[in-house]
């Protein structure tokens with residue numbers, strides 16, 4: 001008999017609503033305006049965001065209806081499969097049952113179109129003709145380029161310079177979808193020029209790229225500024241992942257004891273874990289939720305909970321969350337999508353309330369787990385996703401040592417077919433295990449604004 005390893009839903013199981021965990025938390029800190037230091041007004045928010053998304057951002061309602069057109073586009077690749085990693089279990093000789101939710105089946109290879117599509121939809125309905133984005137590893141840029149092409153919109157992407165150099169195929173993918181892609185810092189904006197004046201060889205950071213994208217969006221209302229992660233509405237859009245996984249675990253006749261996700265801005269982790277956390281908060285079984293972050297950019301394990309900006313120049317609103325400081329520039333780890341100095345306030349809050357744990361993992365340990373996974377399951381994971389795999393493998397090893405068979409579910413946030421140069425470096429032994437420079441950490445933490453304190 002063939003043991004089931006793949007749990008598939010059909011289009012009619014696609015979620016009809018997004019889940020907003022803000023409805024189930026006791027406290028959600030107000031977002032502050034960079035201009036006034038007071039809670040941000042709707043008028044300020046609608047400068048760069050359509051009304052519908054502002055409504056979602058501020059809402060304490062538990063569910064938002066997913067528009068029909070968005071569900072129709074989701075149906076091109078969703079529901080995404082959930083698989084049992086029997087090969088990995090076997091090689092680890094663990095009594096644990098390991099499942100993963102595979103988001104690499106999306107057209108751009110990661111979960112990011114789950115939010116890019118609704119953002120394109122709402123921006124187009126608000127009369128905008130183009131989408132603007134910053135991107136680290138290139139996955140958000142690819143998702144925005146893809147979504148813009150579906151809706152007949154323009155797309156312009158600022159890509160962190162080091163990733164632009166390391167990942168030429170990501171740029172080619174964006175251009176294939178019709179987007180234009182600029183390495184950041186660039187000479188096109190004031191924010192970029194200021195950085196280049198100080199350091200012409202600056203590797204770039206997500207914060208700088210964000211400042212550049214925002215400056216273009218502020219100067220020309222045709223552009224809708226998109227958000228790849230961190231914001232409440234982005235976390236909500238991503239909950240299609242966890243809602244499907246709940247149904248699929250039921251199909252598998254199992255339920256997770258442990259849920260692990262990789263954490264950069266926090267959106268795929270939120271998307272997978274919040275629907276399970278919702279069940280727990282409403283009386284369901286208790287789960288250990290684990291955020292796996294890179295040791296090179298450890299916002300949850302070494303950051304402070306404070307109000308801070310999300311970009312380097314201090315143009316964004318201030319959010320209360322775990323932060324390493326908006327001036328923090330992490331080492332150039334290959335998991336470019338995990339190089340954010342702060343994290344989704346909703347994820348931060350869930351950690352602060354003790355509902356989720358965080359671990360910081362080193363790049364080489366993560367690649368080791370990623371290669372083991374590729375060799376046992378046949379999927380090359382995105383470098384970001386290897387953090388979730390490492391986190392899951394560590395728990396599976398613990399199960400072996402303790403002789404207990406737990407159920408572990410992790411998020412495989414994307415495939416790594418565009419990241420083979422990083423694997424090449426790992427396999428040839430030349431991949432650095434970037435440790436965090438104490439000076440950079442101190443400088444970052446000092447840049448957390450002192451005027452407002454959490």
Ligand SMILES: *Cc1c(COP(=O)(O)O)cnc(C)c1O
Nearest residue numbers: 229264265266267268337384414
């Ligand atoms: C962007 C990205 C991440 C990190 O983003 P989060 O908002 O933390 O989820 C992780 N994995 C992949 C494959 C990505 O593209």
